Each structure stands twice: as structure tokens, then as C-alpha cells.
Amino acid sequence: MSDKKNIIDEIKNSKAFKVFASGIWLDNPIFCMVLGICSSLAITNKVANAIAMGLGVTFCTVFSSLLISLFRNTIPGRVRMLAYMTIIATFVICVDRFLKAFFPLISETMGPYVGLIITNCILMGRAEAYAINNSPFYSALDALGCGIGYTFMLLLMSIVREIMGFGTILDFRIMPDSWVNWTVLTIAPGAFFLLGVYLWIFRTISKKTDT
Amino acid sequence: MKSAFRILIFVIIMGTVSGVLLIGVNSYTSIFIAKNDELKLKSSILDALEISYEKSKVIDIFNSQIQVLNKSNHTFYIASDKSIAFEFHGPGLWGPISGIISLEKDLKTIRKLKITYQEETPGLGGRIRLKAEGFWGEGKRVKFYVR
Numbered sequence: 001m002s003d004k005k006n007i008i009d010e011i012k013n014s015k016a017f018k019v020f021a022s023g024i025w026l027d028n029p030i031f032c033m034v035l036g037i038c039s040s041l042a043i044t045n046k047v048a049n050a051i052a053m054g055l056g057v058t059f060c061t062v063f064s065s066l067l068i069s070l071f072r073n074t075i076p077g078r079v080r081m082l083a084y085m086t087i088i089a090t091f092v093i094c095v096d097r098f099l100k101a102f103f104p105l106i107s108e109t110m111g112p113y114v115g116l117i118i119t120n121c122i123l124m125g126r127a128e129a130y131a132i133n134n135s136p137f138y139s140a141l142d143a144l145g146c147g148i149g150y151t152f153m154l155l156l157m158s159i160v161r162e163i164m165g166f167g168t169i170l171d172f173r174i175m176p177d178s179w180v181n182w183t184v185l186t187i188a189p190g191a192f193f194l195l196g197v198y199l200w201i202f203r204t205i206s207k208k209t210d211t
Numbered sequence: 212m213k214s215a216f217r218i219l220i221f222v223i224i225m226g227t228v229s230g231v232l233l234i235g236v237n238s239y240t241s242i243f244i245a246k247n248d249e250l251k252l253k254s255s256i257l258d259a260l261e262i263s264y265e266k267s268k269v270i271d272i273f274n275s276q277i278q279v280l281n282k283s284n285h286t287f288y289i290a291s292d293k294s295i296a297f298e299f300h301g302p303g304l305w306g307p308i309s310g311i312i313s314l315e316k317d318l319k320t321i322r323k324l325k326i327t328y329q330e331e332t333p334g335l336g337g338r339i340r341l342k343a344e345g346f347w348g349e350g351k352r353v354k355f356y357v358r
Contacts, residue, residue: 076218083225090229094236101243104251112330 019138023145030153030195031202035121040154041191043113047170050158051151052099052106056114058147060091061123062140065131069139072132084127085118092117122146157194161185251327252298252311259313259323260290294322306330 011017029035036057043049064087068075075083096114099107107114117123126146131139162168165186167175184190253273257264264272278289288296296313309328314321 074221076214076221078214079218079222082222086225086229090232093233097236097240097244100247101240104244104247 016138016141020141020145023142023147024149024152025206027146028149028153028202029122029125029146030150031199032206033122033125034199035125036150037195039113039116039120040150040157041188041195043110044154044158044191045161045165045186046109047155047158047162048106049110050154052103052110053113053117054147054151054154056092056095056099057117057120057122057150058144059095060088060117061126061143061147063091064088064123065126065139065143066136068127068131069134069136075132080128080132084124088123088127089118122150153198156198157191160194161191165190255311255325255327256288256296256313259296259311259325260288260294261313261323262290292316298327303329303331305332 023029027033030037030040039053039057043053064084067087068084071083092115095117096107099110099114126139126143130142134142159169162170163175164182165184167173167179167181182190185194250269254264254266254269256277257269257273260277262272262276276291280287280289285297290296293316294313295316295318296311298309299312300307300309302308307328307330308326310324310326312321312325313323
């Protein structure tokens, strides 16, 4: 029993776990760093869109951080931003083509927001703040944590918005027929309100708000 | 000088590698994307001509119920009830707008209009799909001039 506890403590205190977990909770991109807000307001009206966007951003963040970290000693300092943009754009175009080929409906619903992953501050942020100074393993873990943290918040928002706004979850009707849809939650202003509520709750729980 | 040369070499290698990767992804996905585009066009034409179909049988129903007529560089899709549909294109604010319009057999009354492609701002100009389809509703009479 104590061995098991020791192992859990060891994992909890390891650098890898701390790097991974910080992106999910303490340094969550949305409620802590307030990054990636545009896409989180725009595409979270349906859970399917949130899953696709979350996976897309996670994929691009992990692989761009990994590549930037691998070549961190090769990338000339003066063109490092250019290098980040090229690497990120390459992965985003791959995601865009993949969605167009295999998930055309989701691609059409998300419209230009797939391409706009390039401008998502989380990707550039992780590249400049972490990947350029750390080893590939930790950079990939950091990016994975941030991607999961971002996806987690998108899911939380989309679940509430789809249930209240459409009465469905993943397009399956779950609310009774008498349910009146809260149309305001399907549009961006409603998402802003919901995001504010989530920021308040999570920043209070994680003690990030000054009292 | 040495530093500038290093940057140049780096940019050339990075551009080449990412270019090759994107060419590979493009050639792998373009077949699937072309198939999806064909399905979307054919299902939109069936929608515009108000022919019911199952999603898995779009191509079969299209081939059996629609006659395709090419005339003066225009393609027309004719249903068995002699109603007719064709594609239209025009410039939008951020990109081209395309759609399908269907006419009754008098060739003056609109049966249905569908916007199939647009790049307008989501939530603003992007609402053209609903606005246009609502505005050019069933029964509107128009005159067409073929250029």
C-alpha cells in the first residue's frame, strides 16, 4: 500500500508530470493564460466541432513544439519567428486537408477557423516560451498538456452550449420536446457570457483570482 | 556574412521540407476531397430540384433521375418533371460565392436556391446561406440572361 503511494508521489513529483499537468490545470491556456479565446467562442456551439478543433490544435501544438525543440540549436535566432510560422502552418494545412478529406461536414461547419489555428496564440506561445529552450520530450509533454487543457475547456463550453442551445449532445436529442432552445447560447455573445462564468469558477477554484 | 549564409541555407531547407510534405499530403487527400465535392454538388442539385435521396445513394439517384445538358459553356441539370437547375457563381466580399438555382418548367419561376460555397465572415456575411435562400424563396419570378 505504502509502495503504491510512494510510486504515485514519485510520479506526482517528477518533472515530466509537472510539465504535463501544468498545461491542463495550473497554466491552462484558456482560463489561466486566456489564450485561444477566439476559436473557443466561435466553434463551441457543437460538441463535434469542439472535439475536432481540440484534436487539431493538440496535434499541431505537439508536433510543432517537438520539431522546434528538436531543431532549437539549428534555428537561427533572427528568423525563429519565421521558422515557427512555417512549421505551424505546415501542420495546420495538414489538419485542414485531413478534415476536408475525411470529415467534410465538420470542416464546412468550422469554416475558416481550421485555417486560423495558425494564429492561435497557444501554438506560438508554447514554441517561444517553452519548446525553444527545452528538450523535445518535455516540449512535447508541455504541448500535449496545453492541448488537452484547451480541449477540456472547449468540451465544457460546447456541452453546455449544445444542450441548452440545441437540446442535443453530439446531435442526439436529449432534452424533452417541450424544451425551448436558448438561442443566445448558440451565438458568440452567449459563448462570451458562458466563458466568463467558467473563468470565474476555475480561477476561483485554482486560486488565481485576487481576493 | 557567415550568419546570413546560414540563415539562407536554413530557410531554403525548411521551405523545401515543408513544401515536399505539403505536396505529399495534398496528393494523398485530393482524391477524397474531389469525391466529397462531387457528392456535395450532386446532393445540392437533388435538393434544389426537390428530389428525395438517401445519403449513401446520391450518385445512383443523380445518374438515374437527372439529365445533364451542356450548352454554350453552361451545364444544366434537368429533372424528369422538366424543372431545371444550374450552378451560379459571383464575387463575395472575401471570396467567390457559388450556388445552385432551380427553375420550374416555365423557366421563369424559381423553385429553390442553395448556396454551396462562400467565404464570408461566420455569423455576419456567412449568414448569406440562410438569407439568400429565404429571400429568393419559392415562387419568385425572374428573368435570366445568358451571357
